[in-house]
Amino acid sequence: MDSTLEQHHKVGGGFLRRLNFGTAAVSGLAFGFVAWALSHHFLDDASQGFADQVTVLTGCGWVVGFLFGIGALTGLGKWFTGRDQSHADEMYLAGKDLGRKRYFQYTTDHKVVGVQYIIATMVLLGAGGILAMGIRTNLLTPGNHFVNQQVYNGFLGVHGMLMILGLIVAVAGPWANFILPIQVGARDMAFPRLNALSLWTLIAAIPLLLGSLAIGAMDMGWVTQGPISDQAGIGFDLFAMSIITFTISTTVAGVNTICTVLTMRTKGMTMERLPIFAWASIFAAGLGLYAFPFFLVVMALNLADRMVGTSFFVASGGGTGWLQENLFWLMGHPEVYVILLPAVGAILEIASVFSRKPLFSYRTVIGGMAGLCGLSALVWAHHMFTTGWAPTLGGPFMLTTELISIPTGVIFLVLLGTIWRGNIWMKMPMIWVFGFIVNFIVGGITGIYLSDIPVDNQMHGTMFVVAHFHYVFVGSVLFGAIGALFYWFPKVSGRFIDETMGRISFWLVFIGTHVTFISMFVSGLRGMSRRYSSYAMIFEHTNFITTIGAYLIMSGMLVLLGAVVTSWRSGEPSGPNPWGGKSLEWMVPTPVPLENFEVLPVVTSDPYTYGEAKS
Amino acid sequence: MTPNDNHKNNLRQIFWIWLVITAIGVAVGIYGTPWLMPTAASNTMHLSILTMVVFTVAAAPVAALVYAVVIVALTKWRYRGEGIPPDGPPIRGNNPATSVWLVVSTLLTVFLLVWGLALLAVDNGAESKSEMTIDVTGQQWVWTFGYAGTQVHSHDLYLPVDTDVKFEVTSKDVVHGFWIVQMGIKVNANPSAITTTAVTPNRLGTFDIRCTEICGLNHAFMVTRVHVLTKKNFEHWLASQPATN
Amino acid sequence: MNDLKTTSHHEAPELVDHRQRLGIWLFIAGDLITTGALMFTYLYLRAVNTNGNWMAITGLPANGRSAEEVQGVLDAGGSMQHIIEAPLSAGFAWILALVMVASAAVFWFGESRLRADEAGRQAFVKFSTIAGLAVVAFIVLSIVQLRQVPQYWRVEHDSSLWIYTTYGSCMLALGVSAVIHALILAFLAFGSATRAAVGVITHDRWFQVRLIRYFWVWVAFSTVLFTFVVTTLNAN
DSSP states (O other): OOOHHHHHHSOOOGGGGGOOHHHHHHHHHHHHHHHHHHHHHHSOTTSTTHHHHHHHHHHHHHHHHHHHHHTTTHHHHHHHHTOOOOHHHHHHHTTTTOGGGGGGSOOOOHHHHHHHHHHHHHHHHHHHHHHHHHHHHHTTSSSOOSSOHHHHHHHHHHHHHHHHHHHHHHTHHHHHHHTHHHHHTOSSOSSHHHHHHHHHHHHHHHHHHHHHHHHOOOOSTTTTOTTGGGGSOTHHHHHHHHHHHHHHHHHHHHHHHHHHHHHOOOTTOOGGGSOHHHHHHHHHHHHHHHHHHHHHHHHHHHHHHHHHOOOSSOGGGTOOHHHHHHHHHHHHHHHHHHHHHHHHHHHHHHHHHHHTSOOTTHHHHHHHHHHHHHHHTTOGGGGOTTTTSOGGGHHHHHHHHHHTHHHHHHHHHHHHHHHTTOOBOOSHHHHHHHHHHHHHHHHHHHHHHHHSHHHHHHHTTBHHHHHHHHHHIIIIIIHHHHHHHHHHHHHHHSBOOOHHHHHHHHHHHHHHHHHHHHHHHHHHHHTOBSSOSSOOGGGHHHHHHHHHHHHHHHHHHHHHHHHHHHHHHHSOBOOSOTTOOOSGGGGSOSSOOTTSOSSOOOOOSOSOOTTSOOO | OOHHHHHHHHHHHHHHHHHHHHHHHHHIIIIIHHHHSOOOOBHHHHHHHHHHHHHHHHHHHHHHHHHHHHHHHHHTSBOOSSSSOOOOOOOOOOHHHHHHHHHHHHHHHHHHHHHHHHHHHHHHHHHHSOSEEEEEEEETTEEEEEETTSOOEESSEEEETTOOEEEEEEESSSOEEEEEGGGTEEEEEOBTOOEEEEEOBOSOEEEEEEEOSOOSTTGGGOEEEEEEEOHHHHHHHHHHSOOOO | OOOOOSSOTTSOHHHHHHHHHHHHHHHHHHHHHHHHHHHHHHHHHHHHOGGGOSSEEEEEEOTTOOHHHHHHHHHTTOOOEEEEOOOOOHHHHHHHHHHHHHHHHHHHHHHHHHHHOTTHHHHHHHHHHHHHHHHHHHHHHHHHHHHHSOOEEEEETTEEEEEOOHHHHHHHHHHHHHHHHHHHHHHHHHHHHHHHHHTSSOSSOOHHHHHHHHHHHHHHHHHHHHHHHHHHSOOO
């Protein structure tokens, strides 16, 4: 019998050593094929839901197979039979001494998972970006000269969903994984194996979403309203499966984030000494935990209507589209704050470091974020003002929506207060912060217009709304995500992202954002509906300009991609703390050792002690 | 320069920049907004445009303040040396500033809310007094209008000017969005349900109706027109239409 | 010597348990929202009762028949009728709820025996297995109930289709949700029994059992709540 000492030195992992992204993909395809064949054979092919049943089961097969093939399910098997992981197994899973291989495997080290999330984000945003260019190119002139309207309508929904998923994980995925545990003084996340699970589940969901575009267009936008969702081809079933898979991923990740911050803080790290990014992360995670179950339910009900003929959203059986809209927006509004808050957290960190000043009014901003989260659960029907549902509730929802501008304003107060009279260090991270500020005001104010019901009666469903939320998603969240990338990239790789290419990409994206979305506001003000594959001649000029702007953004993002790729290998070396930051991630070496800290630190203050006497 | 002078300088510079940007914003609000929006063909639309103007004017000082601080930060407070800048003043909060900010933002919010609720009451009042009712039916991908009390149906909408019109809207298949662009009214058409909206057209002419909820392949082409005629011409038009079912 | 640990290395079991307990409560909170969304769906559809189709429909009963059979009935001159549904058996629903509550009670009892003394481990193996079997019975009975949900065949415009009333749709959704939760519980029950038999769960290492019990009690509670709602608020 081995002694523990010998076990300690054995290489662990078992057959997990042979599993990686490739085996996962093959296994996913294999299970998917088997599921397809079995369901094709055994299900009643005269039933109207047959094609949907087969597609859903195939999608399930893919997900189960993929997770099986990456080794995510071995933990369950081992638990069930009472053979838990040995220490050697744990070290193997954490990627000890595995080199680059560990990025392609089920690795529990939060730093590896963080880098994997960067790749996943790039895939999601890149694919969404390609579809955006398809949409805008088609709208360069009226008349569907680029793609036909079926294809165009299909692009819309998948573009939206790819971008939404990409933005949900853009800041939280890489940085709440890589940086957050170090920031709170922990050696890893609370549940390292669940961390890897949340990443690989997300990756399993991506081909389903891309596949939905390939096998059957769905022309109902990303909101997939019932009852029109019943009319979609089988692409919808893969779309819904990808979302259901995603909600599992994000729920697991959310639980992990909250538990990490609440239970793994090092000695002396009270809640009031936490970096604001940690607070933002737990607020976002908690809000997501509230919101995403609605997504799961609404997609499942949609699938049920299609697969077995239930009547949740079908009026002829007693159902109603209003149910779908309510469930969807109960998720959909909090979800935008799930997207926004991590970016805001990163922005605040950067603002503090690059102004060399403490965060202005720490408690106030936490109160603001809490208020934002609380109110966000109460505003959902402002997306439904024109649906004709419950007109008497219009006033109350207008109230709650207008109230949200107060905590949003608090965020501006704290941002501006942090910058106030600071020594503004205009390196790349800070440049994106200023871009965020300029854009977020526009996004926020135009949201207030929409919160007013009479104005919404004019603007709902027009390009005005599209421009509003793109100012928030692109102009604010994306800017925050890119700022976070420039900020923390040196910690991950030990190199700076090239400053010159960074500036070029910034100006292209910044100018492109304004060109694109201001002209889009004008299109909307003049009366152009959204999700239109073609448009009346009076909208020709503004659409032309919008498309030019989109190409500017695309150029900027490509320059950014080039900068990141080249800087990874040959960027200027940065050292462990190039920005003079005070939070714990800057106190550890680069590259960060496997267990983050030699000795867990004892913390005596928050990381915002700029200008204060050292104790 | 004493810290107090420096402080006053900051406030003064920000004030002037703020003033200029606010002036620009107010001008854009008052002149730009109505210019960009469609001609109002109803009081509802006129009030919507007015709201856009008022909100823009109210928002201008807020945005101006943010942009003024940004401009001063990028010019006056910018660190132009080498290496990591020295620490700035350890300002961890400022209770007067925070309080003023919260109070002003609350007052602004209350103002916007009161304005919105008042306008909502006006619009809802319009719905209760109606002189004629139009049945609007949306289906993929065409609008059909029925004129209550007659057997007439049309695919272009005809309305008499200065008449309180109520719309009862439904759909035969999926959810559509019924929007009369220049009149500022919009409500969804739901299958097996009737939703209502109302308007009083106050301008003669031809205006646009567009669908605003994606309803399938030809959503972009589910558009039609509304012709606002004098009351007499409308009566003539209605009488000349064949009865259809 | 059994060196296998159920906790992370270097850390005290109490610390890990504290973390895992927060995790399970958060997960239960998410499940609560999911359950709430289903409850909202049920109550909303019942209140709205579009076209009067909450528990009534025009069609042909089609349970257990294939598409061709039903089409044959129609072709032979049968016509669709307006059918008013009766709610599913309340008694059966309560038996289901009872089985679920009993399984939770058995598992909890097993946990208390495990924590009481060294001999409790064997008792726990037994009780965990019994609780698992009770859950399996729950799954079987749920499937029986699911198959009783009335399904109809209906011709409209020029297409024909299977359809459920909204009441039937909700009962399907709730039933499927119940089965999914029960499958998870069965896995946890039999896994715990195995782990206790093998010696990974012992009188000194019982924290995970408590976590499972938390989840189990929640599922039992929500089952009772749902059963109450669907047996009292159905026909309107």
